[in-house]
Amino acid sequence: MYNDFFGLKETPFTIAPDPRYLFMSERHRDALAHLLYGIGAGGGFVLLTGEVGTGKTTVCRCLLEQLPGNVRLAYILNPKLNAIELMATMCDELGIGYDAKESSLKTFTDLLSRRLLDNHEQGLNTVLMIDEAQNLSVEVLEQIRLLTNLETNQKKLLQIILIGQPELQELLAKKELRQLAQRITARYHLRPLSLNETKSYLEHRLRIAGVMRPVFKSKAMKLIHKASGGIPRLINVISDRAMLGAFADNLHHVDTRTVNKAVEEVLGHKTDYPPAAPVTQHWKWAVPVLVVGLTLGVAAWSFGLFDKTVEQTMVKPTENQNLESNSVAAINDSSFKSIEQELPKIEIKKSPSELAEDFWGEQSWDRSGVIASQNLLALWGISYSPFQSVDACSLSVTYGLGCDQGMTDWKFLGQLNRPANLKFSTVQGGDFWGTLISIHDQAVVMQFGENQVTIERKKLNPLWTGEYRLFWKKPPGFNEPIGVGGRGSAVSWLTSFIERNEGLVIKPGNIFSEQVSDWLSLFQMEHGLVSDGILGKHSIMVINNLAEPSIPKLLSDSLQAGN
CATH class of the missing domain: 3.90.70.10 (Cysteine proteinases)
Structure with missing residues (x-):
């Protein structure tokens, strides 16, 4: 409804798991790495937990796209099964034939055992992944544990990944499941997005939907993060309703008042974030401020304080063309995508x-x-x-x-x-x-x-x-991540790079200002990093890809030339 009004190609904040909108924060990347590690670990259990809406399913979909070619996966989405139904579903997923009337656990166990041995002899790894695992009963979990007893002298034949809400951890803490808990080789709890990650998430989805300009005001994004708790699904629902509200009020930017209304409609309660002051309240101070401002302006003009130096210190628009032509690792380029195709x-x-x-x-x-x-x-x-x-x-x-x-x-x-x-x-x-x-x-x-x-x-x-x-x-003087207010030689290194490559004037050059942070956030967004406006090691590496031609690089010359 509001897409044309904001200049969007499509609705950016839906709860459908569209892979084009995949946003991998550092937390999601760590969760994926744990799952990939678990697949290659050779037996035992891997546990991924997280609150509803934190992106567990997103991580699973990303995992499915990156499965090694030697993995045979049984993926169970509905875990409200008894032991017989679970074994039958595993057979279905692995392509094992059985009598539809079969009801013997021993028969299913024998069928699975033979398939696991066959896969092992062919150099294949068999993985059982169960989503919403907090809904499993104690009896079914115990049956799953018994499946891990299928092994050779060198390795276990089945790797099991359990994915669920935090209640799954409470379930596994039960005394009767202590044997299973002892076999968990990797655990990861997926936490909600931070404030900076929430901002990057909103910008990312708007950019994919076709809008590069800011739509949400800074305080509005803070309010969305506070109301949603950093949970991506709630961020989507609140943001969608807020953009609809802004459209209804003919506002081209989403402010805190609009977000407050959206939160009340979506969650059923107001936030304690103060709404914007009414216009009449602002006018109470407008006249005195205007008089003082005009007085100071005339005085400054008479003393010649406004001259061309003001123009020289103003920030010019970011020239993305230079970054794109010089970048050795532009992730969205088709030549690099050829490396990452499935x-x-x-x-x-x-x-x-x-x-x-x-x-x-x-x-x-x-x-x-x-x-x-x-x-x-x-x-x-x-x-x-x-x-x-x-x-x-x-x-x-x-x-x-x-x-x-x-x-x-x-x-x-x-x-x-x-x-x-x-x-x-x-x-x-x-x-x-x-x-x-x-x-x-x-x-x-x-x-x-x-x-x-x-x-x-x-x-x-x-x-x-x-x-x-x-x-x-490392740039000179860099010891830890630097944000707004930081200063020193590492900041001077960054501002010199910005001035040299963007034609901007950064004054003073040794202080990490809001201007520097805004530039860095855009740079990070363009290069597939977490857009938090903080100078960290990964941002430094990507900047050095442009600034330091002599350092060792991974991509071949032909791939660099294509970017």
Whole structure:
């Protein structure tokens, strides 16, 4: 109804899980990394919990798009089943035939056991994922636990992911389920969005719907976050109703008064955020302020305070063309999307361990990551020996580098555009490290010891745990994230970059002002980062992709040229 009024191509705030509107905050990215880790962990339970509407289903859909080709998934959406119905549903999901009148647990267990063994012999991992798992009964959960007893001498044959509301944690804390609780290998509780993430979320959905200009005033976004508690589903419902209210009042920006009305209609109660003062109240102060303002203005003009220097210090519009043409990691470009397109499911003829042996060669397996660290630091021109420091990250500090590590995916590595050490794992071989040198379309160049190999990413997916470690160049004086009010040489480094690349004038150059924060928020939004207006390590990496041509980069020249 209000799309034409705001210049939208479509309604931005629906509760339908449209993948085009996917917003992956740091929290959602961490949750996804835990699930991907769980799939490759080889047995046990992985637990993902979160309040209603926090985005658990969004994370699940993202996981389904990134499943390695060697995974066979049984996804159960309706867990209000008894034990027989659960086993039958698993058979349906895995394509196992059975008699429709079958009611024996033993028969279903035998059928599943045979399929799990067959999958294992083909190098396939079988995963059972249950959504809304807080609705499972104690008896069914116990039956699920018994399924994890299906194993070989080396590994368990079934990996189980339980997704549910916080009540699931209370359910698993019951004494009769303590055996299951002890088998949980990874837990993650998905929390609501922060205020900065809520702002980025609103901007993201409006941008996808076709509007780049601000629609919600700053205080209105704060009120939406407060009323919704940072829960994306409530953010959508309140924002949609607020935009409808603004349309009805012929307002092209959503203010706090409109949001207050929307909150009352959607949630059934008012917020304690004060509404905007009525116009008559503002006019009480308007005349005196106007008189004082005119007096000061005439005085300033008479003394020549207004001249061309005022124009020079005004902020010019951001010139996105320079950023887009120079960016080495523009995520929305079609050439980079070719890297991230969904890979077809393939049948892997060799086991993960056999694949590892193929590209590993005769080198000793790098269990500790020391060899990989030596190879990675060598790309930065640094020679590293273990006796120099406790670890490579500690050593890198003396060379002005930072160390970034955690769980991630291929897309985010491409955004950061830095060579990285990756941790792999196989059943027979255990854990080992390698160095990601570069990306070439669907293939990557990896270094293991002295061997460099080019291999398709789909062959690495069954082996990579999702864990990474990389180095990045720190600007002078940078020790921790910097926001509005910060000052120092790191801020001067940022403002110099803005002036050099955007043609803006930032005064004073050593203070992190609102102007700098606004520019950085837009820059982060354009480059797929969390748009919080705070200078952190990932923002620095992407800026250095433009500012530092000599630092090691991950993307090949052909891909960079296409961006």
